[in-house]
Amino acid sequence: MHTSKIFVLSLLMTGIGAGVQAQTLDKVKSNGSISVGYREASIPFSYLGSDASPTGFGWEICGKIVDEVKKVTGRSDLKITTQAVTSQNRIPLMRNGTIDIECGSTTNNSERAEQVAFSINYFYTGTRFLVKAGSPVKSVEDLAGKTVVSTTGTTNYQVLRRVNDERKLGFKLIGAKDHNESALLVQQGRAEGFGMDDILLYGLRASSRDPAELDVVGKALQVEPYAIMLRKDDPEFKKLVDGVVAGLMKSGEFETLYKKWFQSPIPPKNVNLSAPMSDELKDNLKAMSDKPAT
Template identity: 30%
Template sequence: MKKLIRYLGLLTSLCVLALVLSSCGTKKAASQSVLSRAEETNTIVWGVKADTKLFGLMDVKDSQIKGFDVDIAKALTKQILGSKGKASFIQVSSQTRIPLLKNGNIDAVVATMTITPDRQKVVDFSDHYFNAGQSLLVKKGSSVKSVKDLDKTGTRVLAVTGANSVANFQKVAPKARVLELQDYAQALQALKSGQGQALTTDNGILLGMAAENPGYQVVGSAFTKEPYGIAVNKGQKAFVNKINQALKKIRENGEYDRIVKKWFGNISGFDYKEAEK
């Protein structure tokens, strides 16, 4: 019995040690120079969404994530590392993107991430690369025409956990109840099953949903401004500067404009010129 207790104690100690070492390794990786590591490996690891039409969506035909954010990341990689630089992608969500970044699992986040004061306390942002605005997606024929129609007791609106759209909506419609889902696929399905009267997030994301689901439409004008930025860990100023230089370059050489028109040029109701500002 004593041998068993001694063995279990040793096993527990080893497990604790493993966790400590793992944590230290993660912290060490997160604190290293991302730019130096990217130059050494000739690769930048980007966190992108895989459930967001137009910005980052998994193509089931070839298991590749495709979208505006993905193409922007590829263009930036070439500017930072050269024509042979490689862009690697890891799927993130609104909930996981900051933890994965802080742990050093990814080098940067380019995933419909609005620059906000609260987030700037935790991560650093590049210059904004896309302008969005929060709006509403409803079923065609709905009586909901604007956010004001939802500011009623008993009204239920759908949003995604981890996105700032929840707090934004509660400010303009405090009487409504917000039901948070894990991702946009679940939120859209909840809207279709009648669990809410509207789905709220950035207009670019909603227009992507509407394009794939003709029975739904985006209504009302945008009631917030959502400048998207590329998030990088604190203490990586050299990398942020490189990203900003690369953003400026792809705007100047026309690559940015080409990518915007590729993904949004034919989307009804979307002002891609406004998004470019």
């Protein structure tokens, strides 16, 4: 076959493949399985429990979405496969079809929306700092000239780099592969503070060997929404996901789940995060917006 014809056929086949892959419900019905991405240490959204299985607030909501997928596709026998994801690989794994949905602690922002889609926002958080208890660090300004760590591939890392430049703080910003490693660097004294979403810091502190050894400090540098991540250009699946989230918000079940995971003792150490619902989230229980952070 002529080279130009082969090229055209290749483009057509690529387009067809992308179209099929993008339609999650068709893919799931055909394959008889759905792949759910989870985080290993994003307490209380998505993390490994004491039995080494995924659990958490986001994980439970994903379970309800999967139940709806079973109904819509008529696949009561639907197989659920799980895939651990990191800050660095979660978007590539969504785009290449390895995972079909991700319920973790992923910020919904405009930049990411060019590559993936997001559900109605289901949490709001801001960048603060995990430090050793008794540390003189109480604000980002107190970190001037010191070493600060954040997890590579997160929006927090970018925020900290920007704040460091804008305020001329001169702190050394280093990257860690995941949240546990970032927290460990603080515990070992190799970093003065770990900048990350405050709710994740509360979770890491709660699951640490001695929660009293760590503090969460500082005013939030910015407020960002979390949402369930799914593939871009798949309006049918987004409608289903949004429908489940909206249904939970309207029925009051969302608030029940919130109290279970944010205001009650949770595994693995039965520590209560005691995190009240933010005004932004309260407002979104009514607005049910999927508006991204800028």
